[in-house]
Amino acid sequence: MSTQELQGRVALVTGSAKNIGRAIALNLARQGAHVMINARSAKAECEEVVAHIRQNGGQASYHLCDISQADDVQGLIEATQSTFGRLDILVNNAAIRRHSNVEVLSWQEWREVLGTILDGAFLCAQAAIPLLKSSDMASILNMGGMSAHTGSKDRAHVLAAKSGLIGLTRGLAHDLSVHGITVNCLVPGLIDTERGESAGSGAPEHHSRNKTLLGRRGQPEEVAQMVVFLCGPQSRYMTGQTVHLNGGAYLA
Numbered sequence: 344m345s346t347q348e349l350q351g352r353v354a355l356v357t358g359s360a361k362n363i364g365r366a367i368a369l370n371l372a373r374q375g376a377h378v379m380i381n382a383r384s385a386k387a388e389c390e391e392v393v394a395h396i397r398q399n400g401g402q403a404s405y406h407l408c409d410i411s412q413a414d415d416v417q418g419l420i421e422a423t424q425s426t427f428g429r430l431d432i433l434v435n436n437a438a439i440r441r442h443s444n445v446e447v448l449s450w451q452e453w454r455e456v457l458g459t460i461l462d463g464a465f466l467c468a469q470a471a472i473p474l475l476k477s478s479d480m481a482s483i484l485n486m487g488g489m490s491a492h493t494g495s496k497d498r499a500h501v502l503a504a505k506s507g508l509i510g511l512t513r514g515l516a517h518d519l520s521v522h523g524i525t526v527n528c529l530v531p532g533l534i535d536t537e538r539g540e541s542a543g544s545g546a547p548e549h550h551s552r553n554k555t556l557l558g559r560r561g562q563p564e565e566v567a568q569m570v571v572f573l574c575g576p577q578s579r580y581m582t583g584q585t586v587h588l589n590g591g592a593y594l595a
Contacts (some may be wrong), residue, residue, distance in 0.1 A: 348575045350375030352480065353427040355419070357381045357410055358437030358468060360388035362536040363486070367434055367570045368392055368561035370523035372401035376432065376569050379423045380405035383437075403425075410437055416466040420474065430474035432574045434466035435508075436486045442497040452594045460504035461511065468515055472524075480575045481524040485512050487534030487585065489593050493553060509585055516583030525582040527573050532589025534561045556591025 349371060352439045359368040360382035368378045369392070380389045380403060389405035396403035406422040408415035443452055464485050468571055475481035490498060491505035512528040515568060519526060533555055553559075570586050572578055587595045 347374045348577075349432075349571070352376045352431040352478075353379070353423065353429050354432035354434065354574070355379040355381065355423050355467075355471070356431060356434040356436055356461065359434075360385040360392060363435075363531065363534060363563045363566050364436040365392055366567040368403070368438060369395065370567035370571055371434075371574070372396040372399070372566065374575070375401075375520045377402040377427045379403070379419075379426065381410070381419060381437070382407060383409050389397070404468065406427045409462035411455075411466055412467055416463070416470050420470045420526070425475060428473055429477065430476040431481055432568060433467060433475065433483045434486065434574070435467055435484065436461055438488075438501075438503060438504075439488070443500065444497045445499045447450060448500060448572055456500040457504045457507075458475070460501070461507040464508060464511060468511075469527075472519070472522075475519075475524050476522045480576060480579070481522070482525065482578075483515060483519070483526045484570060485526070485528045487528045489529035489530055489587070489589050491554075492530070492587075492595070493593055512585065513583050520582060523580065525581070527578075527581060528585045529566070529569060529573060530585060530589070531561065531566045532587065532592050534563060534566060535564060553592045555589065561588065561590055563576075 354371045354376040356368045358364040359380045373377050380392050382389050393403040393405050404426045406419050408419050439456045468483050487506045487508050488505035491502045512526050514527040
């Protein structure tokens, strides 16, 4: 793998066994970063991502855990430090994408979605701070969602969680600026990804309602390229921002 602007850096990407998270992990590795892969239970997929990175000359490992649980998150951060000795980049990508009308949405499902997307981002960021403070190029990137800005049917829990990431991003940016840690939120929209049964039947309603100005959907690799920029040396003057990447489907 080519070792470029992230050579020697260490990145942790939650929810990186497949789709956008996988593309992010692979692209960070291509730029020279050592990468900790994470998922809740997708062991085979994590092993595949790690193997791909290693076969191409990079360094990677994986750690399975539930990021909605504080003890699990602490174990994830400790595993990253034990394996790579440092942490420079945290990408909070893990999410649960469900469809449930608010009239039948259960408290359990509400908490599960909020727990993974919003609580998980907070827990990971807080636990990572001691390691990030030791880096001279530390960054946290929260992965938002376009539907949190446009609205969408049957996704009140997902929209609430993704909207919360914007506020979390701004709060973290204020609190961590004294340590030189940048915090931003990247909001992909209308990206081609595989959707399993847990995501509900078919694509979200806003995928059919919104169209891109460029006449196509984005690819996970295009999101990954923006992640590298936002976490790299070229964006050190950028923090507390929400960046949209959607081919013109939503103009912020």
